[in-house]
Amino acid sequence: MSDDEREEKELDLSSPEVVTKYKSAAEIVNKALQLVLSECKPKAKIVDLCEKGDSYIREQTGNVYKNVKKKIERGVAFPTCISVNNTVCHFSPLASDESVLEEGDILKIDMGCHIDGFIAVVAHTHVLQEGPVTGRAADVIAAANTAAEVALRLVRPGKNNKDVTEAIQKVAAAYDCKIVEGVLSHQLKQFVIDGNKVVLSVSNPDTRVDDAEFEENEVYAIDIVTSTGDGKPKLLDEKQTTIYKRAVDKSYHLKMKASRFIFSEINQKFPIMPFTARALEEKRARLGLVECVNHDLLQPYPVLHEKPGDLVAHIKFTVLLMPNGSDRITSHSLQELQPTKTIEDPEIKAWLALGTKSKKKGGGKKKKGKKGEKAEESTEAEPMEATNGAESQG
Numbered sequence: 362m363s364d365d366e367r368e369e370k371e372l373d374l375s376s377p378e379v380v381t382k383y384k385s386a387a388e389i390v391n392k393a394l395q396l397v398l399s400e401c402k403p404k405a406k407i408v409d410l411c412e413k414g415d416s417y418i419r420e421q422t423g424n425v426y427k428n429v430k431k432k433i434e435r436g437v438a439f440p441t442c443i444s445v446n447n448t449v450c451h452f453s454p455l456a457s458d459e460s461v462l463e464e465g466d467i468l469k470i471d472m473g474c475h476i477d478g479f480i481a482v483v484a485h486t487h488v489l490q491e492g493p494v495t496g497r498a499a500d501v502i503a504a505a506n507t508a509a510e511v512a513l514r515l516v517r518p519g520k521n522n523k524d525v526t527e528a529i530q531k532v533a534a535a536y537d538c539k540i541v542e543g544v545l546s547h548q549l550k551q552f553v554i555d556g557n558k559v560v561l562s563v564s565n566p567d568t569r570v571d572d573a574e575f576e577e578n579e580v581y582a583i584d585i586v587t588s589t590g591d592g593k594p595k596l597l598d599e600k601q602t603t604i605y606k607r608a609v610d611k612s613y614h615l616k617m618k619a620s621r622f623i624f625s626e627i628n629q630k631f632p633i634m635p636f637t638a639r640a641l642e643e644k645r646a647r648l649g650l651v652e653c654v655n656h657d658l659l660q661p662y663p664v665l666h667e668k669p670g671d672l673v674a675h676i677k678f679t680v681l682l683m684p685n686g687s688d689r690i691t692s693h694s695l696q697e698l699q700p701t702k703t704i705e706d707p708e709i710k711a712w713l714a715l716g717t718k719s720k721k722k723g724g725g726k727k728k729k730g731k732k733g734e735k736a737e738e739s740t741e742a743e744p745m746e747a748t749n750g751a752e753s754q755g
Contacts, residue, residue, distance in 0.1 A: 486695075
């Protein structure tokens, strides 16, 4: 389908079929997260875990919509990443990488799935230990989770993207943590993982985005990353970058044979969604990707780091702005957390007390969820204090 046709026939949540595809993708990515998490043990190789997540998504998406007349695209919308401790994001190493998990590591698992271009993404933080999480690790995870709960309540029709940016920074500060700079929450559209409407994680003079108001029938990937450090991560080694996305609006005549070979493979296999270099032939990929990136044919997703000793947490979820309220379709419950801080701020408490469902006249019927989905609830969130940490929506 050409971009013009797609623009003309843009599908949104007013179509029940679109809602079903989002929820099917969400169900698969939630289960993929559960699978990867169950395999996270000391000495487990990170690359094996990432491959397991991607394989599960490919396999499960291959089992749905089998008997449709028109072939639909489906599969990984964002490669599985496992970023440990002070590593912020996008760590999805090549097959030759020997990195393993260790007892006490704080892991951020990040992944995405799509069916017919309708994308569901999720990120979750877990500490590799038995028993409750305490101290600063508990603070940084509680900060991310509470910020996510507040964002869920503020990303609603009529609200503005700036309201969310200010609120999540306030929540992080309450736990003596920082929201990490440079992280954007994007509107999702069919085959578009980085839509033009965005929410900034941190407002600063260097990064500006257009003011935007949320509207009914939109979908967002809300992306919250918190740190016990200064929240200004650095790229330490370009060689760690393995995730790229084809920049569809760019063209260039590549000089090197290896680059042309790899670029042709990318156009065939990954024309739209982000992909991992692990899926390409490794030696050729190393050579060819550099020229593709240098000429802006590919957008890299760099592996960023806070300072050694800093702890980083990541929570990302997909939310559908339905006529009857906000429906968070991706999540995973947290371990028991015992943070050192408690939320006293009345404004944060008021945000958390907001429901996520719209009150319609005549009280709309409650929809029955599909098998495997949780029932819809009009929930109020508790601030993350010494609780079992289960997220209230999912």
